[in-house]
Amino acid sequence: MSLRPPRDKRTTLAEAASAVADGAIVALGGGLCARLPMALVRELIRQGRTGLHLVGSAHSIDVDLLVAAGAVRRCEESYVGFEQDLGLAPAYREAARNGLIEIAESCCATILAQLRAAEMGVPFLPVVGVRGSDIGSLHPEYREIECPFTGQKLVAVPALRPDVALLHAPSGDRYGNLHLEQPYVLDERFASASKAVIATVDELVSTEDVTAAGITVPGHLVSALVEVPFGAHPASCYPRYAYDRPHLNEYVTAARSGDAAGYLQKYVHDTGSEDGYQKAIGRLDELTGWSASTDAWKELFA
Amino acid sequence: MSLRPPRDKRTTLAEAASAVADGAIVALGGGLCARLPMALVRELIRQGRTGLHLVGSAHSIDVDLLVAAGAVRRCEESYVGFEQDLGLAPAYREAARNGLIEIAESCCATILAQLRAAEMGVPFLPVVGVRGSDIGSLHPEYREIECPFTGQKLVAVPALRPDVALLHAPSGDRYGNLHLEQPYVLDERFASASKAVIATVDELVSTEDVTAAGITVPGHLVSALVEVPFGAHPASCYPRYAYDRPHLNEYVTAARSGDAAGYLQKYVHDTGSEDGYQKAIGRLDELTGWSASTDAWKELFA
Amino acid sequence: MSPRPFTLDEWFVVLLARTIRPDETVFHGFGSPCAQVAMHVARRTHAPDMVLVEGAMYAINPEPPFIPPTGNDAALKQGAAYSMRFEEFFDAALRGDVDRMFLSGGQIDRFGNTNVTMIGPRDRPKVKLGGGGGGCNLSATIGNLTLWTTRHRGGRTLVPECDFITDMGHRTPAGSRTELGFPGGGPQWMVTELGVFDFPGETVRLCRTFPDVSVDEVRAATGFPLDVAGDLRPLDPPSTTELAAVRTIDPLGVRKGEFDERELSRVFAHDPGGGCAC
């Protein structure tokens, strides 16, 4: 592979998602309930994708929804859940309990090292930790090695090269130049380490505008781009919108009571498209009101 | 060591340079004839520093002047010279010919890997190349290793943790937050990998201003900061000033004819300080005229 | 004017805050509102020069207008001059430049090993917990760890043996930190809703108690033999400054989400004789 020339990379969500094969290693951008590539997640579910090997750092409804939809074979993240606020990830917990998914829980720092190996073109990197923890028992592929200089025992972890990274950004241009706000989480690393990058943006802007905002992920790494307003919903995508806590609660409540399928039917399958999804959600504009005042912002989390 | 709290780190050039010990491993920021920490280089020479182990990527008058002054024991850069324009580095070439310095020429990518090892807290990193080149013969410390996953032969290079990094930036605040323009070269990596960071800035600005410009090197890595206008001269420091080609030519011509000592006397020792240096140079303001027009810019290089 | 009464959740985060030394670089992980609030309390009281790394934001020394219920929200980087990149933070922590991390666990054993991965067998866990974030590497290299749990009383958190060790304390079946060559110092403090513990050696010891909790209650709730300090003392109550900091920083009461209703109903008052911050 070489870097991608600056050509127009715009396409449709359906077309973009169709490039993700069943069984693919899929890196999910964003973290916790922020900047998750939810429009792509929903489209993958609509298209009936199966057998995915998900890779990420800290995730929530992105992973849980894909697991609920039966799209996932293996989960390799450092965290999946809804934090202290909404608690454990219901579909993920249930699928683990029933042995329906491989739990390959990893560590942010290990995944970082594995992505960096891919990014740097080396087949492995050493890490200091992991030993002493049982996380290694979920990863029989790790090897112990000795530093040739210090004799120090280290853990060698193999390069991780996802088939595709799914990223969402607040803005980007037609060439795939993306602007992100901090925290970038692993998005930059995913972009370099993956074989392909599919991006959604809330707003397509000119190259001048994305340059002025600051290009975080360069277009030469991006294969396809789709403009999807609110494409991270119900996750946040600052500076545009905060996360939709009532909606996340609706999902968690449904899934915890065993009705993830009902949620999927209503919000993914029956909506048919992101236009349909946005109509089904309705109150999207409220989420952009965070910047009006501290009180308005707090109100969204009350 | 832990990260440095946001305290006022301003000091004098003499005080800052005195923290560099004889024999120290010194990382030099910038690259070629851009953003070199020349005020610190001159001050180290004034203070009679000796035995330094210099580390960098592509360098020019910074390394050559320190070598000419007899301050250097070992040179570990990927390039030292004045490009096609002014040619080979005269003092460096002469000292090498006379066996007065250890030539540990390295490679940008190897130094990057060694700095990253230090930065990441691991004692070594593997690189793919180097074998097949004679550069390895200048580095008996390298070791061949085998990837535990692929069996691929690789070269293990040890972590490189400079005692101090000398950086110059166009602007920074009192807490050591520095704004740089691209190319950052290795400055960010040096800042993380080194035990201490000493920075000079052309202009001390408020935290608000450096935040708005973009903080490239965070203050929590910086130990001391000195405001020195034109502190990179005769190297460039955009967006403020272009490099001083006539002055570089004056140095190279003097050193090539065997009179580096005369240059050092006139511009380093006799000037006594950076104020004195700036007076001796005189035409500094011309170098800031690059932005007036393309013709004005070209004129500086004619 | 007599100070207002205060609640257990307020005192709890103050106790966490007090484990931070001035000038330390401190980090908290995901889903940790008590630790998160505690770090801001410390920075506004006894540790104004600390380097506060704001959890999932990696923002340095922010001044958030409030603590939101998610750890990745732009409110948490307000007022910060900059944020670290993800890898900048992990690199700093792994090379030993971070002094303290807060860690919790669904299970904690006497060596301070913690489990945030799963309860029950590995192939079909009864409960898959959220996961360890960066802990299994960070706990090896970060200077000191402050552990906490708000679920001590129920008896299922402080266990003889973790079903799964996510983050290493002082010793696991693989050996001690020294034997593994880990530079980090491991658990230094553990704060629970029943008391404060230190680690004089490799194992945990009760050293401070709340006025409404007896040592026997602590013992009954602890799944391993309780070690008690010879100089066991009552905990110093929060100062009015500390309480004010808690209330300013966490107006939404996000910290309360970590506690059972029963604990939230514990209310204390300063005794007239004083009760200073330690």
Place this chain on the structure above:
Amino acid sequence: MSPRPFTLDEWFVVLLARTIRPDETVFHGFGSPCAQVAMHVARRTHAPDMVLVEGAMYAINPEPPFIPPTGNDAALKQGAAYSMRFEEFFDAALRGDVDRMFLSGGQIDRFGNTNVTMIGPRDRPKVKLGGGGGGCNLSATIGNLTLWTTRHRGGRTLVPECDFITDMGHRTPAGSRTELGFPGGGPQWMVTELGVFDFPGETVRLCRTFPDVSVDEVRAATGFPLDVAGDLRPLDPPSTTELAAVRTIDPLGVRKGEFDERELSRVFAHDPGGGCAC
């Protein structure tokens, strides 16, 4: 209207430019004005969709108003939407995402090994050259290499054996690229002021000549037995479009610094019958 005559330096950079294929990602190292100008010529002529990585700036697809005499100058990033970080570029090149690099050498052998490090013994080199930049790693992984020298005629550049191998060609005493497991394809072209060479196998072969240079002159200047292509042909002259690009891109004539006066005095004219760009 008959085209103006053109000079050897102009033709030379056009020949370098033609080694770039459309859509390639291309990089040049330090102190390489000919390669630098050539890359911009290619982008303005036959390779508008290439990804041009501007040498020491790591700027992507800039439109510099002129080429300055130093490779690290802000003029060289004008018009670029972004620059790569140093490590972004090296990572991309080391993982195989860069298709072509231009490399020169004070010495070059028949395998395309190059020496930019030193002439003479290693402990006391007669001439310490500038150094290899990132070459000893990049040459292992980058897709293809275009070598060039403007100092062929003097007889001391194309040598039987390099005093020091900085950047690997197709084979060194350590083995071949295949034996070393290097993914990069190695030298593909070599352009000198006397002709253009290809690498049909592991060694270099003259395949195109300038009209004012005989094969015997090339042979006399070459320190190893000269291999000549069966279909040796004259070089196609630069098109007026290519010449215009050279003159627009390099108004200061920085490229000329690579040549002896003698070479700069070589002037050519298009023959009336045509002479198209290849």
